[in-house]
Amino acid sequence: MRPHHRPTPRVTRLLGSLLLVAAAGTFVAGAAPTPEVAAEEAARKARPLGEVVPAPASVAPGGSPYRITRDTRIRVGASQEVRRIGEYAAKVLRPSTGYPLPVTASGGQDGIRLRLAKGAFGAEGYRLDSGAKGVTITAAKPAGLFHGVQTLRQLLPAAVEKDSVQPGPWLIAGGTVKDSPRYGWRGAMLDVSRHFFTVDQVKRYVDQLALYKVNKLHLHLSDDQGWRIAVDSWPRLATHGGSTQVGGGPGGFYTKADYKEIVRYAASRYLEVVPEIDMPGHTNAALASYAELNCDGVAPPLYTGTDVGFSSLCVSKDVTYDFVDDVIRELAALTPGRYLHIGGDEAHSTSHEDYVTFMARVQPVVAKYGKTVVGWHQLTGATPAKGAVAQYWGLDGTSAEEKERVAAAARNGTGIVLSPADRIYLDMKYTADTPLGLDWAGLVEVERSYDWDPGNYLPGVPASAVRGVEAPLWTETITKSDDIEYMAFPRLAGAAELGWSPAATHDWDTYKVRLAAQGPRWEALGIDYYRSPQVPWPAR
Template sequence: MSLPLIPAPATATVHEGTLLVSEALGVVASGELSDAAARFVADVRTDSGIALTSVPGAATAHGPHITLLIDKTDIDDVAPAAGLRADGKAITGDADERHGLEITSEGARVWGPTPEAVHRGLTSLRQLIAAHAQDGTAALPAVRIIDGPRFAWRGLSLDVVRTFHGPDVIRRVVDMCSLHKVNVLHLHLTDDQGWRIEVPSRPTLTEVGARGASGDRPGGYFSRTEMADLVAYAAERFVTVVPEIGMPGHATAAISSCPELAPAEAHSVDLGDGTSFGLDGLDPARTETWAFVEDVLDAVIPQFPHSAYVHIGGDEAYMPDEVHAAFVGRAAELVRARGKRVVGWQEIARASLSSADVVQYWMEAAEVEATIAGEALKQMAPPELLPILIGNLKKAQHDVPSALALGTRLLISPSAWLYFDRPHADASSDAAQEEARGRVGMPLYPAKSIRAGLEWDPVDDTPGVESDAQIAGVEAAMWCETVETRDELEFMLLPRLSGLAEKAWARRKPADWNDYAARLGHQSALWQRRGWNWLRSVEIDWA
C-alpha cells in the first residue's frame, strides 16, 4: 500500500486497523511543542475542514488522541541528513529533523528529538488527514513511519524583482514550502529590473530602484516591518529565509539609484522591445563601490536573523575574469567579517573561495551545450549580445570541478530539472491553463514534463559529484520574466514543488513514476481547499 505522502517517507509499515479523525480527536502537547500543536490544529482545519480539539499537556485526554513528544526512540533507524543547514544549526543536534509517526485505532503519536522534527511528522499527518477527509471525518490507515531527510538544505529560490510578489503572496509560498518539507526560501531581492529591500542609509534604492519591474509591471519593495513579519512567519513553520543581493552584475537598479556607482560610460544592449540588457557591473576598483556594499550588508543582514548565509549572486557578470574574481573575493570577505557564510551562483567558483562557502550549481552541462548549439538563443539575443552570452556559458564547464577541488559544497539547482520558469510540457485538462501554458515560461528553455522533474538524481546527474557528502542541498529556482500574477506563479510552482521535495528529502532510488504519480494525485484535495493554483496535468489522476 502506497501512502499518499510527498515526499515519500524513509520507512513505512502499514498495519491492520484505522483511526477515525474527527472534531472529537484531541491533540495533546505541552511546553515547547504547544506552538507546533496549535499550528497543526489550524492547518488541519484549513486543509480538511476538521476542527481538532486542543488538549493541554497536563490534562488527561479521554478516548483516542494525538500525542506529541520530544523523544529519540528509533530515529537512528534513519541516517542523519547530508549537507548543510541554511540556519547553520547542527544536523544531528538542535535541528535534527528525524521523527516517528505511529497511527493505531487508539490514536496517533508523533515524536522526534526537536520541535522541528515533530513539525515534520505532523506535516505527514496533515497530508494523510487531508487525503482521507470526507464529510468532516478522515479514516486513516494504521501505520508506523520513521523518517528523515536525505539533504539538510531543501530550498526554493524566488525572484521578486522581475515581478514584485508582495507579503501575502510570499506567505502562500511559505505555506507551500512547509507542506512539502522544503525548509529554505531564498529571496532574489535585487537585479537589473528593481531593488526590493530597504537600506536606510541609501533611501534612493527603494525610492528609485523599486519603482518598476519587468516591462510595465508595478514595482514595490519590502519594508523592514514587512520583512520582519515574513521572516518570523517562515521561522514559525521552520523555513529559513535567505537573502540574495546580486553583485557585481545584475546591478542596473543599484547603479540607477546611486549615481556615484555609475560608470563613466554606460554599456547596454537594446533588446528591441523597449528594454535594454545592462552590461555594467559594480566596479571593484572604486571606493564608492565598497562603501555601497558595506552599507547594504549592514542593512540587510540584521533583517534575516535566522539565516547563516548571505547570497552574493556573482552570476552573469560581463567583465574580465580577473575583475570579477577580485570583486567576489572581497565581497565574500565582507560577508564573513559580519559573521555570515557565503553562498553564490556557480560563477563564484572562478574566484578564491573557502571550503565553508557554498556554490550554487545551475548551468547543467548538456543543456548549456544544447543552448549554445540551438536556435532559440540566437533568435532571442541581439547579435552584439550573443557572443557575450555564449562566452559566459562556455566557462561554466569549469565551475563545478573548481568548486569541488576547493572542498566547497554544491547547492544543486540544475536548470534542466529545477528551473521552474521553463514551460510545462504536460497538457492541462483546463482550457484556460492551456492558454497560459503557451504563454508562461521562458521560451529559451525546452518544455519539461512533471515526470522529467522526478526522474533524475542530484548526485548521479551532477558531473564530478560522487556522494551526498559533496552536496550542501537541493534548491529549485523560480524566475519571473514571464510570470506576472500570483496565479501564474502558483501555476509554475505546482506540482513542480512536489518533485523538488521528493528529490531533496526522499531516499528512494531509482524513482518510481507510477508510485509518485499516485501519491501526487492525492495532494490536490488539500491544494484545492487552500485555494492554490496548479497545473492540472492530464498525466495525473487528481483527487
C-alpha cells in the same frame, strides 16, 4: 382452465423453512458488525499510509486506523514551541472537521500527541505511530514535529484542507512512518525583483512550501529591474530602484519591518530565509539609483525589459565596496539565518579579472557580518571562500569545462546546491503551449523535472559535497499568486521529494500515482496547478 391446487403439507413446511432462513439472513445482515469487521472496514476507508509526498524513508502499515472525532485532543506537553506546533495543527484541522480539537498540556495516550524525545531522528526527522487510540508524532527537535504534522495532513482526506465543515470521516491509517531528510538544503527561490510580490503573497507561498517539507526560502531581492529591500544608508535603492518592474509596473519594496515579518513567518513554518543581493552584474536598479556606483559617474535609466548581462558595478571604485559593506551589514542584521547569497551569475559586462577581484573583496565582507557565502556556480570561476556554497544552475548541455570547474571546487570543500535549469527551474514552460514562462533552457514537463538524481547529477562532484536541491522561480512572466502556483505545481513537489526522500524510493511510476493524489488537495487549498497529461489525476 387449470384447477387451483392447495399446497401439500410438505411444500408448506419447506416454504416456512425458507422464510425463516430469509428472516435470519436479514437479521444477520442488519446486525452491528463485530469490532474486527468494523476495524477492517475503517482501514479500507483510510488513505494508504505511504501515499505521501515527499516519500517517507520507511513505512510499515498495520493495525487499526485512528479516527479524529469531536473528542480528539492535541496533546503537546509543557514546551511552548511544541504547543505552537499543536496550535498550527489545530488551525489546519478545525475548519474542515468542525471539531474543537483543544490543545492541551495534559498527559494521555489518546488523541494526537506531539512529543520531543531523544532518538535517531536528526534535526528534522520524526516518527509517526498511528493506531486505534491515537496518533503520536515523536521527534528530537521541533522542526521534526512540524514535518510530521505535514505527513499527518496528507494522511487525511484532501477535504481536510478546506475552510468549511466537510463530512469526513477523518481516518489516519494504522502503522508507523519513520522519516528523515536525505539533504539539509531543500529550497525554493522566488524572484521578487522582476515582478514584486507583497508580504502576504510571499506568506502564501511559504505555506505551500511547508506542506512539502521545504526548509529554505531564497529571496532574489535585487536585479536590473528592481531593488526590493530598504537600506537605510542608501535609501534611493528602494525608493527609486524599487519603483518599477518588468513591463513598467509600479514595483515596490519591503521595508525592514516587512522583511522581518517574512523572516518570522517563514521561521514559524521552519523555513530559513536566504536573501540574495545579486552582484557585480544584474545591478542596473542600483546603478540607476546612485550615479557614483557607475565607472563614468552617470546613472543609467531604470530598466523594465528582460535582457541580462549588460550591467556591472564599478570594480575599481572604493565607493563600490562601501556600498557592498553597508548593504550586507544591514541585511545580515535583519537575517537570523546562516546564509547570504551574493549572486555572481551572468556578469558578462565584468571582465574575468575584475570578477575575481570583486569576489575576493566581497566574500570576506559576508564573513565579517557572520554569514556564509552562497553564490551562483559562476563563483567557482573565482576562488570560493572556505565553507562557501555554489548553486549550480547549468544544463545538460553546459560545457564539460564549466562542469569540471564546479566539480573541482566541490572536491576542494565548496558545497553544491543543485538547481539545473532544464530540470527544476520552475519558470520554464511545461510545453510549447504553456501560456506563462520561458523556454531558453528547454521545455520541462513533470517527469523530466523529477527524474534525475542529485547525488550523481554532476560528474566529478563527491556525493558528500551535495548540500541539496533548490527550485528557482524567476518572474519575468509571473505577475500574481495564481501564476506562481501554476508554474510551481506540480513540479515543486518533485523537487521537494528529490531533496527529502531516500534515493531508493525514487521511481517515476510510483511517484506519479502519489503526485496525482495531491491534485484534490491543491484544489481544496485553492492552488491553481498544471494538470500534466503525464500524471493520472483523479477525475474532477
